[in-house]
Amino acid sequence: MNRHNNLIGNRQRYGLLAALALVSLTPSLTLAACPNPGQWWQEEQPLTNSDLLSTAAQQQVVLLGEQHDEIAHHRWQLHTLAGLHALRDDMVIGLEMLPRSAQPALDAWVADELDVATLLEQTQWDETWGFDSALYMPILEFARMAQIPLIALNITPDLRQRLVNDGWSSVPAEERHTISPPKPASAAYRLRLTEVFNQHAMGDAPDALEHFIQAQLTWDTAMAQRLAEATEGGALAVGLMGLGHVTYNEGVAYQLNALGVNDTVSLLPWQMSDCTLPDPTLADAVYILADD
Template sequence: MRPRWPWILLTLALATGHAYGDCPSTGQWWQAGGAVDAPTLLAQAAKQQVVLLGEQHDAEDHHRWQLHTLAGLYAHRADMVIGLEMLPRSAQPVLDRWVAGELTETALLAETRWEEAWGFDAALYMPIFHFARLQAIPLVALNITPELRQRLVQEGFDQVPADQRYGIPAPLPAHAAYQQRLTQVFEQHGMGQENPAMLSRFTQAQLAWDTAMAHGLAEAVKEGALAVGLMGLGHVIYGHGVEHQLEGMGIQHTLSLLPWEQAECRVTDPALADAVFVLPPSLTRGPTN
């Protein structure tokens, strides 16, 4: 089962929300403490090299928002690819066949080993998969298997042949604030607070995770495409995860976008992401991922 640490990162981040005189309304984009219209925001996003769309993995409205945002971006930039945290690099040939119209939904899920690789309800993601198939938008598997991630941590990137790590470079060191949040996650999970070696391995595993996704997006950018990455909120907030690793790969134009469920007159810390989209309060709430 995948680690569930990003929900704690998000909980910590949401605690920093601020109240404003003008309350954000459902359906608004909110940027730098104020509302911005959708055409302006999407035009800005389409000029970037990479756009990151965060998600709570089991939140249906988050995936609806992602789909609508992808459609808006595609209207501005037809040279777009969609990167997926959900699947490891080994699934790439299957994604290519899906976009080419050669697979049924059942075959897609079976051949990507969806339940083993990801485990969240595939129905939440299928509208996005079909959008990519109908528009012939390439889908890119960004992740690596837990086994490879563990090997990179234990042996070090330099000791794993490039072809066995998909050419993924060693990560940049964690930003100080990111390290602090990862340490909080580590401690709240009771993973051995007094064991610096375990904390180091935990941190390196998260950095390998971020770096693998950043590398997949950076490779898409080399072809001149707008690379849009779908991934958990914890990899996006404050720019300390994937965006930080992208900067180390020479990608300087990244925009981070998040969904925001509005329950009161309060909005996120403007530093949390470049912009947020205001969703209606969820009628049912499960654990955040």
């Protein structure tokens, strides 16, 4: 139980808190007419589903952000995945939730060789991710029904810690899945991550902030490299991941660009409150959800 709690604590420290805080720091704008739930918005203008999805389907990578424990976000992801797959038969779905060691189990799941309990056991879902698997099962069931490959995007916490603490050169390429060192964070991303760090008790050691930033960059680049690999055969790679890896195109999209993958679109759900939309640069488009 203690090991499980530590893993969840590390995930929250470097993932969920960062995602929530990044969004809480997001500037917003009040509109004269409120957007309606079910609409896509881009640059302060509504878009039709057909326009948005047809554009997204022509990219190499689509990033769908989420707040991990928000069921409405996962419903939106499922509907968006279905819309994209209607336009692109050659599509794969990438999951932040699982490390590369889970890939055989994902392959067996899509091949209809595992039941739900065995999938969760073989991927060590509770220990690895910790958020309720029921939030994700409709997406996983859709992938199996439609025979869409699922790919594990992440790396283990142990490997991430080695890369951050010991340095990339100290970890042999084959032990880090040949992942390249990340491109240094932009000034804006460093500032945003620093604000997140300062908002939460993440340690007061002199190098704690730098470790936090490097952990986030390691996470970003690991997922970016796996998505880039998935596009090599021409498939559309759709990545499901926390908001903090998607916002402002400073996380995974930034690392994808460094890897030569330039045709990327970032999409986020947005729950309306007081008739406001986020800063238009938060994502390439946002989908309006009803305010709970």
